[in-house]
Amino acid sequence: MISCNNDKKTKNNQHKEVITEKTHVSNKDNQVKNTSNNSVKEFSWNDVPKSTADIGTYPYITAPKSMIIDKDESESYEFDKLEFFDGSHFFVLEGKVERMIIEMDGDKPWQQYLFDKSVSEYLKSIGAKLIFDGQIPNELTRKWGSDPNSIYKHMHEFYASDVVNHPVSLYALKTSNKKIGFQVSSNSRSIAVVENKIFEQTIEKITAEAIINDINSKGFTSLHINFDTGKSRIKADSYERINEISKMLKENPNLKISIEGHTDNVGDELFNMKLSENRAKAILLSLVDEGIEESRLKSKGFGQTKPIGDNSSEEGKAQNRRVELRKI
Structure with a gap:
């Protein structure tokens, strides 16, 4: 009824935060007690039966038949977090995250019962334990922030759905x-x-040593230099790397390099080409300011034409946004 699927679609702008515990499950400060004022047992993986079913490959579930995953609205993250509620306590799981938006295949009305039944029965069949089903109490979600904006900020950071106004399983x-x-x-x-x-x-x-070792062994090195978004101005936190490149060149006075800029595929292709050229030139000028002879340097931009990572994932895009120093 449901098969495993590896389709991913990644979007940017997710804040990453590390929260760990002995099982890599973190308990949040928000906790509630039962009506008799006795402490309620917190979630523990020891209480989850070990499944021996064939669960397939990540993300272990996909859309039911007659439904599809909206790839434009879905998101994939190599490392992110989701929050869970077991009826008494909140806790956070961090790791590889997939947020999928499901829609009908074709111009058909949304089949809510079909979705609910298909997903619940499938998760049950692979041994998943239902730890909460319903709407999280408003008195608890109100503790996520002092105003509606901060409450919804928390919700969007930790949940894929509107759990403030609707139930969740x-x-x-x-x-x-x-x-x-x-x-x-x-x-x-x-x-x-x-x-x-x-x-x-x-x-x-x-370090300068690591840069020259890369160049000597491979003929080039790949670095990540931070720039203002959509611009060629080098951010202050990257000048330490510029200094290490300068140091490397001063320690190797006969070395000449080509500074080559690369981007991901977000935005217009011609704009990315020009942007990569300007960023490479900005690094060249910074090195000249550090006392490196301009005759030892060349700069060139390749835009999005030479990706080394998958532009459909955030991790791949980050790999593609790079500067390469190549030995001439």
């Missing part, structure tokens, strides 16, 4: 090596999935 699925959460809302026609994983730091300090 929340599931937890555990296998021998995975912990997965599902948010399902037929009112918002959405399914959100998070595959829990540990955050891995990928930022490394760029």
Whole structure:
């Protein structure tokens, strides 16, 4: 009835925050007590039965038959977070996240019961445990902020649907090596999935030594220099990298390099070409200001014509927004 699908569509502008616990599940400060004033047991993966079903591949669920995923409205993130509520406590799962918007295939009215029945039965069949079904109490969602804007900001950051005004079904699925959460809302026609994983730091300090080692071994090095959005002005936090490039060139006085700018595919192709040229030129001029002879430098822009990552994902776009220094 439902098969696994790897289609993704990624959008930008999501704030990333690391929240961890011994099972990489974080409990939020918002908690409620039962009516007898006794503490209610918090969510624990130990209470979720281990599934031995074949759950397929990420994101482990797709649209029911006669429905499709709206790729333009759906979002994929290599590392993000979703919030869950078990009826008494809020907790956050962080990891790989898929937010899917579902629509009918063709010009047909939305089949809410078909969606609800299909999704609930499928998740049940692969061993997912329903941990909450209904509308989160208003007295709890009001604690997300001091005004409506801040409340909705929290909601959009942690949920794929309007859980302030509509019900949501929340599931937890555990296998021998995975912990997965599902948010399902037929009112918002959405399914959100998070595959829990540990955050891995990928930022490394760029040094003159690392740059020349790359150039000597590969003939080029790829760097990420931050610019003002849509402009060629170098941001202050990237001048440390400019200084390391300058240091490398001073330590290797016979080296000549071509500074090559690249962009992702967002926006007009001609604009991206010009933007990449201007950004490469801006780096060249900054190096000249650092005392590097301009005769040792060339600059060129390639725009979006030479991607090294998948432009359909945010991670791929970030890889494509780069500057390469090539040995001449």
